[in-house]
Amino acid sequence: MNASPNLAGDAIPQLSVFCFSDVARDSFAEKYEQLLSTARLADTLGFHAIWTPERHFHTFGGMFPNPSVVSAALAVTTQRIAIRAGSVVLPLHDPLRVAEEWALVDNLSHGRAGVAFAAGWQRNDFVLMAQNYRERQEILFSSLEQIRALWRGESATRHELSFPGHPEPVTLQTWPPAYQADIPVWVTTGSNPLLFSEAGKRGLNVLTHLISQTHEQLQENCARYRLARHAAGLDPAGGKVTLMMHSQAGEARESLLPRLRPAMTGYLRAFMQLSENLNAPVLDREKAEKKKAYALKWGVEKYLDHYGLFGSAAECLEQLQQLKREGIDEVAGLIDFGMPQESVETTLRTLATLL
Template identity: 45%
Template structure:
């Protein structure tokens, strides 16, 4: 029988901050910077395990992070405790040696707190940054370059030919603090990605855009079985990215997040509609070809998607509502919630809600024994 979440029912549920760098909501550059820096400082002081910096190019989700190593370097200088993660480097777009050097520097600046989240990428326009043919091979390139990246991180040399025709043997610099590179693979729809990550002994970052919790539970079981069969120690970690805004009153939370979430869902549907087999937010109500829909169809689908997402696939709501969702997520094998906070809610309101988000995880990690003692 494959290992499941029930093998460790009382483990703490970790929590981190994830920055999607959305341009939705029209926030100023100063507000975006303040949200990024002030929330990272809060996370560092209040028990969050990590902050995640994304890689985004050429569209509304580009925001402040076209290169996550730059964002990560700034976050490393501001913090002392949280892990500094990419969420994620699109590895097929980049020279492996350059990724190794940039993130080794962040590892030095942070005192050895780097985790590297890696992704294959999916949006065709991003691949104008890479040689022709990269897009078609992006899945395999991710894992090929992962192995090369691990070797460079350990200090192994690589062979190359410079522009003068000289064969050279090179090592990347600076040398990182951590001798081994902690890795997360971004995965969602494809169980084979979960299986491969488990076999390689790397962690997984995932989300609920286009997959249900039941479907995710099956993929986590596949991951844990592959991990065990490969003989790796431990069980690996699954981080689940969720939109997060916790308030004192459910109606007030809905009023605060509804417009930003509808903008987010609409932009996402337009962005992915041409390039994926299904549009996650419309999959239960309408066809992929959103161009065939009337304006009312689109509004109805967005409203339906918002309600479904709000109730089942987010940390939007009150502490009590979100506690129930966290119990379910822990039960299926999730180890960490990556709380996406920059999706268009005004900066002051996001920052004001962070103490309630921290309180949520404090309560989620109170054991039954501790509750009984209090009672």
């Protein structure tokens, strides 16, 4: 189906691309080449943005240890597509470094940079900044405000060089200055209604997903976001809610399912392994394995039935129209979850008919 650009474009969210591969140790170089090829194709086809995450110490997302480095490469290999981090785990970093790195990406891209910031959830990641783990939610917003001030050209005063009784404050500006006067900012959250409200109150965008919330909960959270903007004196229709969704398009959904199911199973299995260190110690291994197998099977079917953007152009258009009605402004299609590269490219070409 070649949908009319005006008809589809007015009725659906903006369409972007999200890359978040689970990669075996011996295939990273090839995957980086595929990432750059995917970015160039998405750029040519008119997609709104390309998103990459921050992940550490695991094959799940492990090819993205620093989204600013990846984004610098994406910036110089593309022409018009927005370059986004989804997300910088802010409590792992010094705000001064984040401001410097993303100002560089913003200049390389001539003002196409945008950053989603997250508090972090994976306990092992915090070996990089262990002292911030317990207060990561508070640090997220305090550091975020520092970064926004630095991007505006304001100075920061630091006291790390001081000794007891001998204050030696240092006042700094970061360089280079960003290309944009104010780089677009998102707050990343799953189902936390307080974070939707906080983002709305602060005039920030939201990056979210369906891992930990239903469509009904997401719709409620979008409403909370708009109400918070209104209460803060901001245009409630302003701001942006971006939804990350596993996506594969080109054939009817039913014909895609035999290939989607094993890809989704492998991807979600890796995600569950990443999450295992957050759980309590296992006392009954056999029972735990059965529970995990059930959760994996249920999770795969949940995505295939309700929570993924899968199918023909017509099927995807219908789903995107519904998401727009539910308050979603942008859908970032996660396309590299185990399907072959030719399927990724077919997905982009199919979804591009809806732009």
